[in-house]
Amino acid sequence: xxxxxLRLERAVDADxxxxxxxxxxxxxxxxxxxxxxxxxxxxAGVDLPKxxxxxLAELKLVPDDIPDSAKGADEIRVLLNNLATVAVKIGNLRNxxxxxxxxxxxxxxxxxxxxxxxxxxxxAFVTFLADTxxxxxxxxxxxxxxx
Numbered sequence: 001x002x003x004x005x006l007r008l009e010r011a012v013d014a015d016x017x018x019x020x021x022x023x024x025x026x027x028x029x030x031x032x033x034x035x036x037x038x039x040x041x042x043x044a045g046v047d048l049p050k051x052x053x054x055x056l057a058e059l060k061l062v063p064d065d066i067p068d069s070a071k072g073a074d075e076i077r078v079l080l081n082n083l084a085t086v087a088v089k090i091g092n093l094r095n096x097x098x099x100x101x102x103x104x105x106x107x108x109x110x111x112x113x114x115x116x117x118x119x120x121x122x123x124a125f126v127t128f129l130a131d132t133x134x135x136x137x138x139x140x141x142x143x144x145x146x147x
Contacts, residue, residue: 001026001030001126001130004022004026004029005026005123007022008022008023008026008119008122008123009119011115012112012115012116012119013112016097016110016111016112016114016115017097017098017099017110017115018098018099019115019116019118019119020090020093020094020097020098020099020110020115020118020119021094021098021099022099022119023090023094023098023118023119023122023123024048024090024091024094024098024122026122026123026126027048027051027052027087027090027091027122027125027126028048028051030055030125030126030129030130031051031052031054031055031129032051034055034058034059034129034130034133035051035054035055035058037133038058040054040058048087048088048091049088049091052084052087052088053084055129056080056083056084056129059129059132059133059136061080061083061129061132062080062084063076063077063078063080063081066080083125083128086121086122086124086125087122087125090118090121090122090125093110093118097110
């Protein structure tokens with residue numbers, strides 16, 4: 001993941017459209033990897049909004065999973081909701097500006113600063129999911145071997 005993030009950061013100024021397309025792919029890969037490692041069935045053809053929703057649900061990062069008694073529950077719920085929205089909106093931006101779709105010769109791409117916002121937001125999303133996944137996996141009991 002670190003190599004992919006470096007590649008995206010380098011592409012922001014040189015090729016903002018590729019950086020945006022790569023960010024969407026990074027989000028997809030993260031969600032698919034988490035779901036596969038948790039035993040989800042094959043996810044070919046599942047769109048980005050559904051992948052994000054499934055991954056967040058698998059990690060119990062949906063607003064309904066936050067108990068009312070948690071400190072800052074409302075703020076946490078809003079952040080989690082916005083986290084999902086950011087990932088989906090990056091996918092939508094990619095459809096308009098990123099690589100992956102043929103473009104007319106007069107296509108105008110994103111400015112590097114907009115691509116940087118999308119890349120850094122996508123990296124924050126993926127990092128949070130990966131950190132959550134690793135933390136949950138570390139807390140899971142090891143399967144016991146049967147003789």
